[in-house]
Amino acid sequence: MEGATVIFQPVLNVFLLILLFAPVVGVAVWMLTKGNPSTGSGTVMWSLRLVMLLACFMMLLRPGIPGGATQTLATDTDIVIVLDTTASIVAEDWDGDQPRLDGVRADVQSIVDEYPGARFALITFDASAEQRLPLTTDTTALMSSLEILHPEVTSQSRGSSIGIANTMLQETLAAAAESAPDRSRMVFYLGDGEQTVIAEPESFAGSAEFVDGGGVLGYGTSEGGPMRITSGKFDDPSAPSPPTGSESEGGYIEYQGAPAMSVLDDTTLQTIAGELNVPFQLRDAETAIDLPEAPTTTTSYSDSGSVGNVIELYWVFALIIVLLLGVELARATMLAAQLRGLAVRGGDA
Template sequence: MAGETVTLSPLTLQPVIHPLLLLALCAPVAFVAVRCLLHARSGRPRTSWSLRLAALLVCAVLALRPGVTGGETETQTTDTDIVILVDTTASIVAEDWGDGEPRLAGVRSDVERIVAAYPGARFALITFDAEPQLRLPLTTDTAALRSALEVLTPEVTRQSRGSSIGIAHDMLAQTLRSAAETSPERSRMAFYLGDGEQTAESEPESFAASAELLDAGAVLGYGTTEGGRMKEQVGGVGAPGGGGYILDGSDPAVSTIDEDALRAIADDLGVPYEHRIPDAAPTLPEAPTSTTTRAAGSAGDVIDLSWAVALLLAALLAADAALVATALPAVLRVARPARAGSPGAPSKGDAG
């Protein structure tokens, strides 16, 4: 029953553990407290045990998580579909992001910012290297998007055969077209995250077919003109680089950003281009469809009263601590051994 909701209108209980288990835990302690209360002398001891018994009962109530129905929660919803394209070629791990980090670290950080900027939007994730891949169809499950990015690794180095920075053009157009057909009232955005390095012999494909399906978006570029070395990728989910660097002859290969190519993609899509640097957040456009704040589920939501029960518990514990503190001097006087020669102390002649 833990995690379930029990409604005693208008009171609602959401126990953190099963009530029978809670009873089994509290009953022995309550028995000891009641026994001590009955055997305690009147005055301070009885008051102290009464406070402790009350504190135990309040703890039990706190574990039941009481609340009342009728609260309202506000949720933000962005009526927008957002497609994120991420470069997963070997160059995306070139170590020229920040303090020698791979470019992929910047990509992950910026995707987090994109998710935060458009609460309630639907997100799709497309990755591309030698082939494009729809990693995540349109969904509001941002946890799934984060998980997909967390385990994202570039293509295996030994399997790389050159890649085109425009290879995902058709998949992007298909995803946007499908979204437009199923939800024409929603706006559509696309974010392209890559370094613009074309390693295929052919010219990059054009993204122009997607422009008419887009309301906004951006192309974000990663890397430097000085470039960075790339670790070999050995494959496997979450597998790090193989330890060595990709070689160009006998020297480590260096990947540099191609901003002209990225600007060409931005022009095709009709969106702005921005070169990303670690110390600044990306400039993200406003959602074409306004972000709205809505009151949700006024009849079914619960106002949690645990904070009030916790305050009562703190007051009972404080009162008991105060009683113990006032009794402490008397206890110390009784416990302190009588000094030799002090009034009332037995003399040596009295011994025996």
């Protein structure tokens, strides 16, 4: 029967395990045959030690039996995340006085969780657009990129356009469509909509033909939030405090003697949503993100196959080892007590 088949998943190569255990087993067998037949105690103990060695060997082989299957869901979708990394992305008006980037990271994690098996790409933009991550199923790499992400250096900021990533997005989507035409494509644009250059924002309409879904997510408030000065360096709590007013101090950006405030512009974000033909959603910490269903090319549980499970049995041999070690410990305790008793009687004599 298939259910009774034993599966081995050794922690080391079997031949290496044999090479490691063979000398020790040989010593145990030699001591066993050398035991004193009249008392039998040595024979019994070495028999138990031999059983312990064999149990340890079996445990390292990691035996198991098939335990059914777990269905998996695969999403045949390419998802491109376009993220604003200007200084305003750390404006402190998320969930009270937290930086907007905290909300961005939480929402990207929700996107990753919502579309298992999808491929993700990350494009960031400030004064220029940059592809931080090509299409990949490695969501750990995506989240790690966001964790270490810092906004542009304040001293180098010369203003930015909210549409500067339009060409890179279109090229990324077009390449994905050409290499895998059977896969659908989604775009999520995350930003506050602030246009800080005089020119009109570039249009994303050229990408619309490749987009099957997604959304534009807006961050910020109409009241705005202050922005800390960013130097492009990681903070080092152990470093000495810099002089007051220095850029590396992490103070706030000022405008005409007062903290500069970054204000949400939802009108421009709605324009981008219209160009991409995806919905716009204003985000805040109290409201759960509303993500669309994956396009119809998402495979079902039955179509995507299953991953077999194995019921591990190594714990049985681990339990045997523990019990035999208990016997060894009890015997050692008894021998120590006997030796102590002999020493005391010898001293009394």
